Amino acid sequence: MNIGLYISPSHAVPPDEDNILAPWVLVKQLANGLIKKGEHVTLFAAKGSKTDATLVSAGITPTVRTKPEYNDSEAYRSFVVAQELLLFRDVITMAKAGKLDLVHVHQPVERLYPALAALPPKFPVVITFHDPISPQRFPSLEKLMDLGNIHLVSLSESQKKGVPFPFAGVVPNGVDTKLFVPDGDLPLEKRPLLMTGRIVPEKGFADAIEAAHATHTRLLIVGQEYEKKKIPREYFEHEVRPAIDGKTVIWESVVKQGHLVGHYQTAKALLFPIHWEEPFGLVMVEAMACGTPVIAYNRGSVPEIVRDGVTGFVVDPSLGVGGLVTAIQKINTIDRNACRTHVADHFSLDIMITGYQNLYQKIVD
Numbered sequence: 001m002n003i004g005l006y007i008s009p010s011h012a013v014p015p016d017e018d019n020i021l022a023p024w025v026l027v028k029q030l031a032n033g034l035i036k037k038g039e040h041v042t043l044f045a046a047k048g049s050k051t052d053a054t055l056v057s058a059g060i061t062p063t064v065r066t067k068p069e070y071n072d073s074e075a076y077r078s079f080v081v082a083q084e085l086l087l088f089r090d091v092i093t094m095a096k097a098g099k100l101d102l103v104h105v106h107q108p109v110e111r112l113y114p115a116l117a118a119l120p121p122k123f124p125v126v127i128t129f130h131d132p133i134s135p136q137r138f139p140s141l142e143k144l145m146d147l148g149n150i151h152l153v154s155l156s157e158s159q160k161k162g163v164p165f166p167f168a169g170v171v172p173n174g175v176d177t178k179l180f181v182p183d184g185d186l187p188l189e190k191r192p193l194l195m196t197g198r199i200v201p202e203k204g205f206a207d208a209i210e211a212a213h214a215t216h217t218r219l220l221i222v223g224q225e226y227e228k229k230k231i232p233r234e235y236f237e238h239e240v241r242p243a244i245d246g247k248t249v250i251w252e253s254v255v256k257q258g259h260l261v262g263h264y265q266t267a268k269a270l271l272f273p274i275h276w277e278e279p280f281g282l283v284m285v286e287a288m289a290c291g292t293p294v295i296a297y298n299r300g301s302v303p304e305i306v307r308d309g310v311t312g313f314v315v316d317p318s319l320g321v322g323g324l325v326t327a328i329q330k331i332n333t334i335d336r337n338a339c340r341t342h343v344a345d346h347f348s349l350d351i352m353i354t355g356y357q358n359l360y361q362k363i364v365d
Contacts, residue, residue: 001360002040004091004103005031005053008084009046009060017064022282023106023130026173026352030104033353042100044087056094058087081111088115095123101364102126104356110140117147124363126168128153132279133163141165151363153356156301159279169359172304174352175285177344179258182291183265188332192218192250194267194292196260196283199223199240200232204273204297206239209249211271211324219271221251222263264290269312269331272296273324281305288312289343291336295327305347311339 007013007027014028015021024045031041031053041053046062049055063080070076092115094100102124105112109127116125127150133141142165144150151168154160160167195208205221212219221240226232243249260283264270270287272278278300285305287294294312296302308314312334313327 001101001364002042002099003034003360004042004044004094004100005106006044006088006091006103007106008080008108009057009087010063010080010084010107011046012062013043013045013049013051022173026130027106029174029176029349030353030356033349034357037353037357039357042094044091044103056087056090058090060087081108084108084112085115088112091115092118095119102360104128104360106130110137110144113140113143116144116150119149121147122149124151125149126151126153126360126363128171129155129159129279132277133159135162138164151359153359155280156304158277158301158304168363169355171352171355171359172347173280173282173285174347174349175282175289175343177289177348180261180264180286180289180343182336182340183262186266188268191266191268192220193269193271193328194220194222194263194287195271196222196255196263198232199225199236201235201239202274202276204271204275206235207273207321207324208271209240209243210321211273211328212249213243214321214325215328217268217328218247219249220263220267221249222255222260223251224253224255260286261290264292267292269328269334270294271324272302273315273321274299274302275317276300278302285343285347288339289347291340293331293334293336293339295324295331297323307342310334311342 005027011021011024013024015024031043031051034041035052043051043053044056046060047057060083063083067076091103104126106128145165154167154170155172193212197203199205225236244251264287270292272284272294274297280301284294288311294306297317298314303314306312306314315323315327
């Protein structure tokens with residue numbers, strides 16, 4: 001097949017900023033993996049992207065580099081959208097020339113409508129959602145579905161729950177099991193708890209801090225502070241920063257995949273006390289690949305990813321911090337090898353890539 005992969009040129013593939021932008025990482029892994037399986041792949045992404053695929057960039061450098069030049073966030077957003085549409089013009093050209101069998105769009109989705117409408121009527125478009133599909137998005141998605149050539153893909157069964165449109169399939173994200181590996185023989189009692197991700201209220205960092213204090217366990221937070229957004233900033237200043245003392249609660253602001261591996265490997269458990277319907281939660285899979293069990297609230301995709309009592313504990317959210325404390329106290333009952341095996345069997349990169357490959361073939365056929 002001749003497969004096109006499209007992602008916003010806001011960042012390079014993979015991103016080179018000091019935080020994790022999962023879709024841009026996953027697109028690189030998907031492109032390279034499909035090529036190894038004998039497919040021909042064209043990646044539509046920002047200039048400077050590193051890929052084994054044929055790169056088409058329309059000469060667009062990652063727009064995030066020009067963001068400091070904009071004082072107005074709406075002006076910057078308009079610039080990004082213009083660049084995204086410009087890049088998609090090359091998708092349209094190749095589709096009309098018969099050089100692509102389908103295009104797989106990752107980011108963005110709704111704002112590409114004018115470009116998607118310009119494609120040949122029966123040309124297949126696959127869309128993976130890397131974020132929640134809220135009811136506020138339904139009117140825009142209905143317009144997309146009316147085009148008649150859109151095939152939606154979700155990362156979990158939970159993500160598509162309540163969405164009134166048909167899905168072509170569910171393909172969970174995969175992790176590189178050669179990068180995320182178990183290591184070290186540190187005694188369990190000397191290992192800290194770990195929490196990583198965006199420091200925002202819905203991630204439940206305050207719950208993790210309270211649970212760590214209650215169990216007298218060190219907590220390492222690896223996450224990015226959002227200074228320019230009011231609610232995350234206030235949450236960090238009032239709920240998180242006061243607890244950071246460098247001894248019982250430690251904070252590292254640089255979040256990168258390679259940097260995280262060592263933290264996963266040496267953690268007692270990954271805490272994931274989410275207060276929202278997380279569509280996937282890649283950090284859970286990364287931690288388990290390193291042999292680290294996960295303790296998470298039963299929301300969103302959590303029960304699809306964590307095997308309760310086998311690779312961690314799925315806690316009833318109504319139990320709150322008390323449920324987290326109980327799980328932490330019995331974390332030594334979890335076999336860390338079982339965590340690794342679970343990921344290898346269900347969430348490896350090869351499983352993800354094969355899942356998309358089979359889906360593409362089904363759609364093209």
